[in-house]
Amino acid sequence: MKSMLLVRFVLCVGFLGVCGSALAHHGSAAYSEKLVELKQATVTKFLWASPHCLINFDAKNDKGNVEHWVIETGPATNIGLIGWTKTSIAPGDVTTVYLYPSKAGAPVGRLNKLVLADGTELHDTQLGGATGKNRYNVPGQGQTSAPDAGSNSK
Helix, strand or coil: CHHHHHHHHHHHHHHHHHHHHHHHCCCCCCECCCCEEEEEEEEEEEECCCCCCEEEEEEECCCCCEEEEEEECCCHHHHHCCCCCCCCCCCCCEEEEEEEEECCCCCEEEEEEEECCCCCEEECCCCCCCCCCCCCCCCCCCCCCCCCCCCCCC
8 A cells, every 4th residue: 555655656746847847837928919119228137047038127108207127038048049148238228129018017028129229139039020230230240141031020
């Protein structure tokens, strides 16, 4: 009887250990499909981490009041492959942010792309954004031409 209980316990622990990470992950259901542009957004913090990098910034809303936003990107390992580094953005940088806001109305969202003051675009995925100066046409960075991958711009 005790051995059967031990076997069940070990199986349950093994199952939870294997499936725990799958149960913890989430999708993008919390975010709107509407792309929002926030101009003159000032970065206040950039956290280079996994499972998601986080960017905190301040931006004025439609009424002119400053809102404190937090947006997530993909993991550092993923966005690092498309040109991001720990120092890509820093507190004080003024950017234009394209994001998918929370459906709940909170000032949080999922990044589509950032446009830095010099026009450089930093995308959340290789497909984010389509025009302007980006990692494909900045001298010394990435490829010399963009792959034919379509566009996710608004």
